[in-house]
Each structure stands twice: as structure tokens, then as C-alpha cells.
Amino acid sequence: MAKRLFTFIFALASLVCVLPMRGENPTIPQKEIPIKRVNDTSHPIRSLSEIQAYYNGMLSVVCTSVFADLGEIDLAVTNCTTGEFWEDSFDSSSVSQHLLPISSTSGWYEVVYTTENGDSYVGTFVIESNL
Numbered sequence: 001m002a003k004r005l006f007t008f009i010f011a012l013a014s015l016v017c018v019l020p021m022r023g024e025n026p027t028i029p030q031k032e033i034p035i036k037r038v039n040d041t042s043h044p045i046r047s048l049s050e051i052q053a054y055y056n057g058m059l060s061v062v063c064t065s066v067f068a069d070l071g072e073i074d075l076a077v078t079n080c081t082t083g084e085f086w087e088d089s090f091d092s093s094s095v096s097q098h099l100l101p102i103s104s105t106s107g108w109y110e111v112v113y114t115t116e117n118g119d120s121y122v123g124t125f126v127i128e129s130n131l
Contacts, residue, residue, distance in 0.1 A: 033111055052067070053111060060102060071092060074113070081105075109124060
């Protein structure tokens with residue numbers, strides 16, 4: 001009986017430690033990645049907010065949201081500090097959000113989106129060591 005009571009109290013204490021205090025929501029380590037158009041070969045009036053991105057540190061992914069049908073998009077992420085490189089493609093007409101897993105290695109990162117029309121969008125962000 002005492003063993004069950006101890007196990008229950010330990011489980012309850014563990015749960016309390018994980019829950020946020022005073023109704024505060026735990027913050028997910030996210031960094032917005034400012035994206036800007038580098039060139040525009042097809043639509044000079046297109047807004048800069050067609051592609052938005054952020055880095056989610058908890059999942060270690062670059063999350064991309066696309067707000068227009070830009071067709072096939074090639075995505076390349078480079079850790080300019082270490083030389084690590086990730087790439088993927090997705091079709092913005094069928095996917096409004098795309099996740100690209102990357103490492104969480106400290107460094108300066110460059111994100112490049114290239115549409116099938118040749119338009120390029122670039123952003124940078126930094127991952128800092130938690131040590």
C-alpha cells in the first residue's frame with residue numbers, strides 16, 4: 001500500500017513540475033525568419049508576405065507557410081558556420097505549410113526559396129548554443 005501511495009505521489013509531483021505555473025503558457029523556442037524577395041522575374045507587384053518562415057527549436061525544423069500559389073518551390077537551408085546543408089521541394093498549390101527538419105547546431109543559417117518561375121526569396125537566422 002505504501003509503495004502505491006509513494007508511486008502516486010511521485011507521479012503527481014512529476015506532473016506538477018511539467019505543468020506551467022500560474023496559468024502561464026510555456027514558450028516554444030521559435031525564431032521568425034524574415035524573408036525578402038531577391039529578384040522578381042514574373043510578378044513585379046507581388047507582396048513580400050507570400051512566404052513566411054520560422055525556426056522551431058523544440059522540433060528543430062524550418063516551418064514555411066505559403067500564402068499564394070507559387071507552384072513548385074525548392075527550399076535550401078545552409079548552416080553558413082559549419083557548411084551543413086538541407087534541401088527539399090514542395091508544391092505550394094497543394095501544401096500551405098512545409099516542415100524541413102534540420103540540425104540544431106549553433107550557427108548562422110541562410111534559407112533560400114526558389115519558385116518554378118525563377119523568383120528567389122532569402123532569409124537568415126541564428127541558432128545560439130544553450131550551454
